């Protein structure tokens with residue numbers, strides 16, 4: 001285990017996971033498990049924007065873990081980590097915040113956009129500094145590889161910078177992590193909006209029942225220029241066909257539907273019914289595994305406890321290196337002269 005390179009990635013527990021998470025992240029994570037020592041983090045320190053709804057955050061910790069187990073992340077091979085179980089995350093965040101200027105954070109494009117979303121609500125200090133905590137997540141476990149969404153790349157760049165700065169100023173402790181972007185950086189929502197997301201209410205969740213999937217697909221945004229089934233339709237940029245491409249394993253059916261759609265020889269109803277069926281075939285085994293674990297929540301708890309305990313050991317080793325690098329062991333080293 002120890003000679004494999006380490007992967008660390010995380011997610012904020014704000015709700016159950018959807019198809020966008022699957023093709024943008026989970027699918028990559030699943031593949032990395034056989035070659036890397038993987039740490040999957042529930043970033044429950046980083047929800048200062050959800051402080052008024054902690055009950056939902058706590059529930060989401062379980063939802064996310066169930067989704068992880070359901071898609072095949074394996075708590076025996078990989079470590080599921082609850083960030084707040086390891087207070088070293090907070091400690092390292094503080095030390096690393098020495099090395100990041102306010103201006104550097106203000107120029108972070110992802111953070112900038114997210115702060116704008118607060119509108120007139122005030123931004124908690126912890127929100128403004130969350131990229132430093134994310135850097136600490138990565139460096140605390142001395143990860144070499146960080147699979148993330150495209151929007152997270154500025155935070156990885158910051159992690160590289162902070163690692164270099166710490167190593168140069170104090171002592172060589174941290175590897176410089178690399179980012180890895182998933183197959184589909186941004187999945188379009190069922191409403192045709194640029195991004196599937198919980199807050200836009202345009203998501204299909206991994207735990208949605210077949211009936212819910214059917215209904216969501218029925219209401220999907222499709223080619224707005226097409227009024228009748230006999231009008232030639234647009235496949236490119238059409239979310240219904242994009243989902244067919246990504247989730248329908250019956251390639252022949254997809255090719256046939258595309259060809260007929262372009263010619264105006266198939267109705268939207270049939271294209272959508274076939275998509276709903278394909279999505280349900282894709283989701284069935286995921287839902288089945290989810291139900292299996294949901295019926296035995298002690299397994300879910302144990303997965304989090306086991307991974308967090310494992311990761312805490314790594315964290316403590318890193319912190320002893322950090323304390324030594326910062327020359328913090330002066331009480332231990334004290335000699336009466």
Ligand code: TRP
Pocket residue numbers: 008009010011012041043046133134137138146147148149152
């Ligand atoms: N900020 C990330 C997101 O919103 C989640 C995250 C927290 C993370 N800590 C991390 C991602 C460490 C990668 C590594 O998606």
